[in-house]
Amino acid sequence: MNPKRPTDYLAHLRHDVPAGIVVFLVALPLCLGVALASGAPLLAGLVTGLIGGLVVTWASGSQLSVSGPAAGLTVIVLGSIEKLGSYPAFLYSVVVAGLMQVVLGWLRAGVIGAYFPAAVIKGMLAAIGLILILKQIPHAVGYDADYEGDEAFTQNDAHTTFSELAYSLDALCPGAMVVSLGAILVMRLWETGWFKRNPVLSLVPGPLAAVAWGIGFNLYSRDHAPGFAIPPEHLVSLPGFHGVQGFLQQLAPPDFGQWDNPEAYTVALTLALVASLESLLSLEAVDKLDPWKRVAPTDRELRAQGLGNILSGLLGGLPMTSVIVRSSANVVAGGRTKVASFVHGLLLLLSVLWLPAYLNLIPLACLAAILILTGYKLARPRLFVALYRKGISQFAPFLVTLVAILLTDLLEGIAIGMVCGMFYVIRANFHAAITLTRDGHHYLLRLHKDVSFLNKAPLRDVLGRIGDGGYVIVDGGRAQFIDQDILETLADFVVAARDRNITVEYKHLDGQSGVVTAAGTRPAPTDAQAPLGNRRRRG
Known part of the structure; x- marks a missing residue:
């Protein structure tokens, strides 16, 4: 499949249209919330969702990303409106922030998104999945104290999501519980082989x-049954x-x-930077x-x-980002091309203009069930097992990111x-830059890649x-750069080696080679040889 060809958009309508309907059902309460x-x-939330689906979908290079109002910006937006004094004043900052993002795009600032490790991105996805599950359980049982789409673990009143879960147990709505459990069961059945093979039911998204x-x-x-x-x-x-x-x-x-208010540009810069970073992280995910x-x-x-x-x-409208929950x-839901996101935007427009009375029949518990199942698929137990098997260097950043996002917010958790x-990258470089191989009384000490002063402590440990x-x-033939601190550490070792009856042969250290015998004598240096301590780093 080549999704960039226009004909592919028509070829995948049977997948994209149902997926767009699902995204619409998820996005509608989130935009309002x-x-x-x-x-x-x-x-304002609906306007942002409309523009994200109808316009940004085609301007973006992503086939699956969905844009709209982001819960991660709610605190910034709320504080900015208060700071600037009015919502129209805040809208001016949103326009300026958009101009700044366009400039960042032309300056090729998007490359920053490639510098986030895969384990951190997976930790972000798993954290969002767990937050979705925890935050939607109260809605699933009929307790709607938080707005639909809230993604913050800590509440404004200093309570946590676990507190909200406890409170929800005292406000159970039997009908909401039956609806949410039934909705999850329906969606799980729709994923079974029999439903997928059915020519009629397979056309209807779960x-x-x-x-x-x-x-x-x-x-x-x-x-x-009025009780339910x-x-x-x-x-x-x-x-309406x-x-x-x-x-x-x-x-x-x-x-x-x-235009002459400095605070407006401060808010715009904050929005541009935070929204751009959230969008790049979402796109990477x-x-x-x-x-x-x-x-x-x-x-x-x-x-x-x-x-x-x-x-x-x-x-x-509100400021927008590429949003991971809807994406x-x-x-x-099986979306394959931009058409799915466009369908979601089109349905938002139609619902706003002509269908509010029918949409208001949808129980919030249904939407909560959709989000709970989406959260489970983002944080499947097998994801934790797979990263654990890859070793601590992958599992630790994944777990730390997950916990940090739960306890702080998306950006702080990512940081x-x-x-x-x-830490694990630097730790791995320490070990990868210097290797020691032993065969009896013979040792081969190799320096790899760039060996800087940060490797001095590991080098002393190896020596x-x-x-x-x-x-x-001591072979430096594979090193692209050797710091002077490393050369001095090796020179000190050569001096100390004489007292321990150790013979040192060095090769390709800044293009030099030589032997220092245990007795402290060495061959006369040639044009290609010089005392180790006088050697300069490679240029």
């Missing part, structure tokens, strides 16, 4: 069948906009009078989830996100995971393992 948590109008189950059960319960009917506060609540004209009238333009392992161009993604934020700010739902990952009376060959 993020707007609510950001202190912005509910319409999450869509789960939503149909939830609506049907609730409508039946209202008339025949789900109260209105546990259903999707989408405001009375057609295209009503929708356009509620769009809030930015306040361009902020989606590339790893892609069954075809396609690699999206990061610079183009920055420009696409910049375009999206410019339009979003102009039309009254992973797209992958899990902590990167520090852990760098300390050489026994008295040994014959040591």
Whole structure:
């Protein structure tokens, strides 16, 4: 398959359209929830989702990434609106942030996304999966204190997600529990071989069948089993906009009078940097989830996100990023090309204009079940087992990233995971730069790649393992760079070796070779030889 050819978009409609429906069902409450948590109008979240699906989809180079309002920006948005004094003033910063992202894309700043280790990215995905599960369980049992789409482990009132889980046990809604458990069962059955082979049922996505189950059960319960009917506060609540004209009238333009306000540019810079980093991390994660392992161009993604934020700010929307929850739902639902994301944006538009009354029949427990199953697939137990088997250098950064994201937030957790990952990289380089091979009383000490002053301590440790009376060959032929500190450490060893009856032969240390015998004598140096201690690093 070559997804870049236009004909491929038509060839995969049978996969992309159902996946787009699933992404729409996931994105709808998230758009509303993020707007609510950001202190912005509910319409703002929907506008951002629309632009992400209808415009950024085609500007981006990714086939599977989905863009929209990000829960990771809610704290920044809420604080920025308060700092600037009004939502229109904040919208001006969103427009400027988009312009900054376009410039970053032209400056090829997207390369930074390639410097995040795979273990850290997998830790991020697993953490998001666990957060989805933990945060959606209360919604699944009918406890909706947090907004749908909240991805923060620690609450504003200093309680944690575990506290919310405990509170939810005292506010169980029987109907919501039946709907969520039934929805999970429906989606699991839809993944079995019999359903996949059925020519009719295979055309219907499992999450869509789960939503149909939830609506049907609730409508039946209202008339025949009131005790299991789900109260209105546990259903999707989408405001009506009375057609295209009503929708356009509620769009809030930015306040361009902020052009001389320094705070507006500080907020814009913060939004541009954080949104760009979140988008690049999400893009890297989606590339790893892609069954075809396609690699999206990061610079183009920055420009696409910049375009999206410019339009979003102009039309009254929230800042956007490439979002991993909706993107992973797209992958899990079987999406193959950009069409899936475009369908999700188109459905958001249609739902806003003409379908709010029907969408408001959907129980939140249904949507919670979809997200719980998506979270499980991101944090499967076999992922933990696979990374554990790869060794501590892979498992530790993965686990540290996961725990750090749970206890802090996405960006802080990634930063902590990167520090852990760098520790193991440096540790591995220490061992890889210097090797010692022993055969009886003969030793071969090899210097590999770049050997800097950071390798001085490991070198001293290796030299300390050489026994008295040994014959040591120090070979620097494979090193591209040898620091002067390393040469001085070797020179000190040569001097001390005479007292231990050790003969040292050195080769290719800055192009020099020679032998220092145990008695302290050496062959007369030639033009290609010089005392070790006087040698300079390779240029």
